Amino acid sequence: MKARRAVLLAAVVVVAVALQTTLFVRLRPFDAAPALVVLVVMAYARYLPAEYALLTGFGAGLLQDLLSETPLGLWALVMTTVAFSVLRFRDRFEDDFGLIGPFVLVVSIGGLALFSVLGTIFGEKTLADAGILKKLALPAVYNVILAPLILPLIPLTLGISRRRDTAFTI
């Protein structure tokens, strides 16, 4: 059961990365696309036990690293941080559901900003991009729009509907 759910989780991450790199080739309103994988990592981190949530973030980031020309480990670091941020604040969502939207916005912008700062430190010149603000803001806004669909749907793939349903200990 545990292995089957781990495979399912990995499959969903692969599908998210595949959609990120293919669906938005030409479907780019205002020349930007959602940061879909960031949203999927956030969705899992809301429900999974901490260890699995962090490993999911790390794995999803590593897959992104392997499919890009950025230094290997850069996205892994950013996604792990995104997962950790959600872990630290997820109890608040149980109390106030209205916080989720602003939180998705802040974490998406924060994750992308962290990537651009670290990318620049490691020689990628990401901050030299003339449209840096647009590249931070628009994907985050799209993430907020997609959040009502992705956040409840993704955990259902593992058969969990509430955070206390710990998928990996059933």
Add this chain to the structure above:
Amino acid sequence: MWRPSNVDRPTGIFIGLIVISLVLITIDLRAEGAGLGSTLRDGTQSVFTPVQRAFTAATRPVADFFESLSDLFSLREENRQLRDRLAEAERQVQESESIRIRVHELELLLDIDPPEDVDTITARVLAIGVSEFDHLRVIDKGSNDGVGLDMPVVDEGGLIGRVVAVTDTVARVILITDPTFVVAVRVERTGETGVLRGRGSGPMSLEMFNTDAAVVVRDLLVTADGRFPAGIAVARVREAARSEVGFALRTTADPASAITRIDFVKVLVFTRDDAVVAGFEGGDRLPISVPTDPSAPAEGETEDAPTTTTTTTTTIPGSSTTATSGGIEP
């Protein structure tokens, strides 16, 4: 005082994963694009390619539908503009034909070997980068089709980038708008040379060496370094240049191609001139020598070009030679 026992388990795992990430980054940076990281990237891309092909096939109709909707309102105006451009193009073709005949006569008279056409491989964009910060495209042709590292990639507008990684079936192309992309260019109108740098999603940055030669709006910039065939259209000047303390003219330029809407592309089967490029790798430096003759082929051009059934011979965008056959398939 800090003690390890103060760190809870999730935080400990988080710190551990961050350290692993930093170690990976360090190892990958030290390998300078080679080594284990490169092998893992190529392997992952190979494994992931069938997934991307399946998703591209499934999502293309969706993208086509939304693109059609967005294009619907501009079709009438676009049709009118295209008719005007067609009339202009037909006039230019007639002029080019007479010029071509004159050039051929002069070449015979002066006993000059005409430049060879460059073989091309037509490909289609399969995927984009994983984020908005990746200025790259994955194309559906790889080493099995004759695509090699550092080959220039063009579309009907001009240069769009160069190949930075190749697997058997796909290749990754870094776009000219990437902030790490630098290319030596020549202003077609004046022959003056300069350096064009990518700036991500904004206009490219142009730096000219001669502060006295003016650069005007819409000036065409063509390639002028050993990595690409000379004379490929790269960008058009966006605003007139201004002098900065006599060192250089700096201005901006828009890519000649519609970078955000690339679909079909051509890979030029071009062997770069390593001697010229030697001083260029690493980013910001200029090539040691800059060829200024747009019609002259670079040294070694097409000598080792692999030939496959998918190659065609065509005109380089922006150059004045005439196509011999082939074209981008619809």
